[in-house]
Structure formats: structure tokens, C-alpha cells
Amino acid sequence: MRDNGLTIKTIFFGLALLGVNISTTLAADQSVLQPRVPVNQIEEARTWVNPFPSTPENIEKGKHIFHGKAFCVTCHGRDGKGLGNIPGLVGKLPRNFTDKAWQAVRTDGELFWILKNGSPGTDMASFVPLVLTEDEAWHVLLYVRSFGN
Ligand code: HEC
Structure with missing residues (x-):
């Protein structure tokens, strides 16, 4: 019993x-679908357009940055799905770039804002201008977008 x-x-x-x-x-x-850019800046950020076309060469350049000097791969993973078990990571998990719903709600300008400012309150840091030039950031975003296809 x-x-x-x-x-x-x-x-x-x-x-x-x-x-x-x-x-x-x-x-x-x-x-993850909630906007990350603050309300008073999102309208402007959404007007920013990637000046580089999504050609295989430009995506390859972005991939090189993702795996190289910007070390994006250490959190977002080789497959872009975002690693979930990073020691010392606080708060939100690294974004899964293969999430089509997430890809659809974000404009390129919002993602560029994140690379300039980081995502406040998370381990997603600011990369422009300390690590990446603006041109490099746009290239790495072409690679981020390629995970959604
Ligand atoms: C230290 C770990 C770490 C590194 C390195 C890192 N990220 Fe992130 N990233 C995160 C985390 C955590 C989030 C989730 C933030 C959130 O939910 O607001 C995130 C979110 C994002 C987002 C989504 C923001 C949104 O609007 O939803 C993009 C785009 C992004 N990262 C791109 C990059 C790129 C490109 C690099 C390399 C230049 C990079 N990340 C490097 C941890 C990292």
C-alpha cells in the first residue's frame, strides 16, 4: 500500500x-517574437535597408565573419539554431535563426539595430563599431537571413 x-x-x-x-x-x-528595439526607435530602425544584395558571394563573406572575428558561432551555433547550454549565459537564449516565424516578424533594420546596440538585458552584445564595421554587419546579416530559407 x-x-x-x-x-x-x-x-x-x-x-x-x-x-x-x-x-x-x-x-x-x-x-522571441516580441520586438527587441525600443518603441521610440523602432520606426526609424525599420527604415534601414541592407545596401548589399543577397548574392552567394556576399552571404559567403557574412559566413566568414560569423565564424571568424565576430565569433557569432560560439552562441548561435554552426547550424544557426542557437546553443542552449552555454556556461554562464544569463537570461534569454541565443536566437534560433532557423525559426521562420521569427525571421518573418523582423526587418533587416531591426537586426542591424541589435548589432549596433545589443539586445538590452541579454548576453547579445553590441558589435558595431568595436568588432564590426557597418558594412561587415550588413554582410553577416545576409548570412543570418540565409538560415531562414
Ligand atoms: C555571447 C553569446 C552571443 C554571441 C557571441 C552573439 N549572440 Fe546574438 N544573441 C545572443 C542572445 C542571448 C540573443 C537573444 C537576445 C534576446 O532574446 O533579446 C541573441 C540574439 C540575436 C539576434 C536576434 C535579435 C532579435 O531581434 O530577435 C540576432 C540577429 C543576433 N543575435 C545576431 C548575432 C550576430 C550576427 C552575432 C555575431 C556578430 C551574434 N549574434 C553573437 C547571444 C549571442
């Missing part, structure tokens, strides 16, 4: 854990 009670408790506990996990996963997926 005692053992049965324990087993039932264990099952309920397991279900409760599962329930918590499911709800946080859904919330996280939705929250």
Missing part, C-alpha cells in the same frame, strides 16, 4: 514537472 502511494505521488510529481516544462517552452517561443 505504502509503495503504491509513493508511486502515485511520483507520477503526479512527474506530470507537474512536465506541465511546467511545456508551459515555459511555449512562453519562450512566443517571447
Whole structure:
């Protein structure tokens, strides 16, 4: 009898854990769609257009930066899906660039704003102008976009 009670408790506990996990996963997926650029700057940021066409050569240049001097790969991964188990990472997880819903809601200008300012309150830092020139940032964004295709 005692053992049965324990087993039932264990099952309920397991279900409760599962329930918590499911709800946080859904919330996280939705929250990546929220704009990252502050409301008073988003209108302007959305007018910025990538001056470089998405040619295979330009995407290749962006890939080189992603894996090289900008070390994007250390958080976003070779497959662009975003690593989830980085020691010391606080708050939000690195973005999964293969998420088509996320790709669809963001303009190039908003992503460029992020490379200039970082995503406040997260480990996504600012890269322009300290690590990347503006031209390099636009190239790396062509590569980020290529994960959505
Ligand atoms: C130290 C880890 C780290 C590195 C290195 C890093 N990122 Fe991120 N990145 C993050 C995190 C964490 C987020 C999620 C921020 C958020 O949810 O607001 C993010 C989010 C983003 C986003 C999405 C912002 C949005 O509007 O949703 C883009 C685009 C991005 N990173 C591009 C890059 C590029 C390009 C590089 C290299 C130049 C890079 N990241 C390097 C951790 C990193």
C-alpha cells in the first residue's frame, strides 16, 4: 500500500514537472517574437535597408565573419539554431535563426539595430563599431537571413 502511494505521488510529481516544462517552452517561443528595439526607435530602425544584395558571394563573406572575428558561432551555433547550454549565459537564449516565424516578424533594420546596440538585458552584445564595421554587419546579416530559407 505504502509503495503504491509513493508511486502515485511520483507520477503526479512527474506530470507537474512536465506541465511546467511545456508551459515555459511555449512562453519562450512566443517571447522571441516580441520586438527587441525600443518603441521610440523602432520606426526609424525599420527604415534601414541592407545596401548589399543577397548574392552567394556576399552571404559567403557574412559566413566568414560569423565564424571568424565576430565569433557569432560560439552562441548561435554552426547550424544557426542557437546553443542552449552555454556556461554562464544569463537570461534569454541565443536566437534560433532557423525559426521562420521569427525571421518573418523582423526587418533587416531591426537586426542591424541589435548589432549596433545589443539586445538590452541579454548576453547579445553590441558589435558595431568595436568588432564590426557597418558594412561587415550588413554582410553577416545576409548570412543570418540565409538560415531562414
Ligand atoms: C555571447 C553569446 C552571443 C554571441 C557571441 C552573439 N549572440 Fe546574438 N544573441 C545572443 C542572445 C542571448 C540573443 C537573444 C537576445 C534576446 O532574446 O533579446 C541573441 C540574439 C540575436 C539576434 C536576434 C535579435 C532579435 O531581434 O530577435 C540576432 C540577429 C543576433 N543575435 C545576431 C548575432 C550576430 C550576427 C552575432 C555575431 C556578430 C551574434 N549574434 C553573437 C547571444 C549571442
